Amino acid sequence: MIKFEKVSKVFLGDFVALENINLLIKKGEFVSIVGHSGAGKTTLLKLIYAEEQPTSGKVYFKDRDVSTIKKKHVPYFRRNIGMVFQDFKLLSEKTVFENVAYALEVAGKSNQEISEEVPGILDIVGLSNKMEKYPEQLSGGEQQKVSMARALIHCPSVIIADEPTGNLDPTSSWEIVQLLIKINGMGTTVILATHDKEVVNKANKRVVVLEKGKIASDIKKGKYTV
């Protein structure tokens, strides 16, 4: 489903973020990408959703070379991928409902479709009673759930989660990971970048360890070993 072929990424000032990465992620897999800060986890994810382009090598998404996607088509491409971030990236001036609905609005869905689909997905993440609240009225864990609901609304084939538990307490973190596992159980590929040891160990899924931009290990059912 996602394939990295000899991918390197060098930023300005010769900073090597990734070096000769070869990685294959199959459909329906749950992969944790772990490593210290600056190991290249976020860069690796950005290459998948075309926020960055590789300096050399190729990244394929469903057999399509991501670098060949024209800039103006990137937004449409991103609707195949659900994204969850450490800082939630919610629109502070929109309610929970509006934040999730926005992802459908940009795709041109009708008002009727939106009013049917949004409450359903908010129910799945357990926020159906907080639809009219604004992000600042929610706890960190709840905000991350809104962000996950937004990522799921398009029924994407992949969920990319970049340190989704970074700002959360252990209980909320575990809730989010459980939600990710549940989504994965429904057939969605999940790529989770984290340095949260607890999270990786409890998930007990494939673990790819990044060290200084290189893959240090790739274990099918691994523990956090960094």
Place this chain on the structure above:
Amino acid sequence: MKFLKIWRTFKEGLKNFSRHWWLSFATIIILTLSLYVVSVAALLGIAANSIIKNIQDKINISVYFNPEVSEKEILKIKDDLKIYQEIKSVEYISQNQALDEFVASENNDPIINQALEEIDENPLLSSLVITAHNPNQYEIIAQAVEGSGFRDKINQINYEKNKATIENLNKIVGLTEKAGLILGTIFLLIAVLITFNTIRLNMYSRKKEFEIMRLVGASNLYVQMPSIFEGIFYGICAAVSAMAFLLITARLIAPLTKGALQEGDLLSFCFQYFWIIFAGIIMLGIILGMVSSFIAIRRYLKI
């Protein structure tokens, strides 16, 4: 589908406009000032032109004929003169007409009336009053009349007397046109820069919002559209306030311009051309607001 997206972005723009009311207010004030300065410069330019035109219409040269030249002959010369392209109009003033006008201009002064009675004949001469299309053509006309076949019938041409005034006017016309154009361009550039910078700051404060929209899968145009609508709202609000300030200014200057304009004074001039001026300011406001928003937001869209 497209209409739905336009409607959604329009609503979004309207929401942003009222939600960030303080930012909108500041932007509108700056845009109002810019539009006001440009429109005052333009209005003064147009008014100055109209004043000069008005003066130009009042300028003419008179050709006085010897007393023995008959009216028929003068009217024949009048027809001959009409052939010249430079000449806008030729008017015949008979001796009697000239006398009537003279007496009227002296407000029926009894001393003058008495003096005229004592002379017992009309001392004034018949004349042709020539008006040119352009004040700088009077010299050519005067020369043509001087060199014409009826030169011996002419008593006097008053061109020399008016020459200095006409030349001065020519200079003023040229200078006003140049100054108006240069000042107008400078003001317009300043207005564009200030407006652009204000809107850029406005957009900068919301760059995180744009980034999120893009990550959620919004196309660049979808992110841009609400801001473009906001720019249009700024333009409309600023144009209405600039127009109000312009009318107040015109009202204050009006007494100074009384009689100088064909339309009466500056205020009546503004009212006569209200819709044209208003449409101009609104267009400029909308274009300024819209283009500034469009360019300012591009920075945050990685286009």
